[in-house]
Amino acid sequence: MSFKDREEAYESQYVHDESLKFRIQARRDKLFGLWVAEQLGKKGNEAEQYARDVINSDLSEPGDEDVKAKVRQDLQAANVEVHDHLLDRRLDDFHQEARRQIMTE
Known part of the structure; x- marks a missing residue:
């Protein structure tokens, strides 16, 4: 394996790892947002919108x-x-729940 091949492999792995971290974080924020929405008495579309606001x-x-x-x-x-x-x-x-979900998809 040449140096260029190793460099490309490391870059590819880095991009994959960062993408995975971002997806886990976004899923965590959605789950958290839905939980907070429940505490606030929000349901259905209102809870989903609140979760999106938390993600943002x-x-x-x-x-x-x-x-x-x-x-x-x-x-x-x-x-x-x-x-x-x-x-x-x-x-x-x-x-932890978001990681589990993402890793089993």
Whole structure:
């Protein structure tokens, strides 16, 4: 295998890994958004739209703070008390679930 072949293989693997990470993150955010929508009393299309809004909020900045800030604000506006440690726990749970789902597709 030539150096160029190895370089192309590494680049291909990197693109695949980044794509996989993005898909898992988006799925996690959707699951999280649907859970938050349930806490807010949203159902059906309204819950789906809320989940899309959560996904889009995660594109603002690296990390999870943008997602947590969005849902924290929405929960507070609806007078729904959810502590940060529960948000963190649910994000972790949904990350594992999203990984499982993506890997079995």
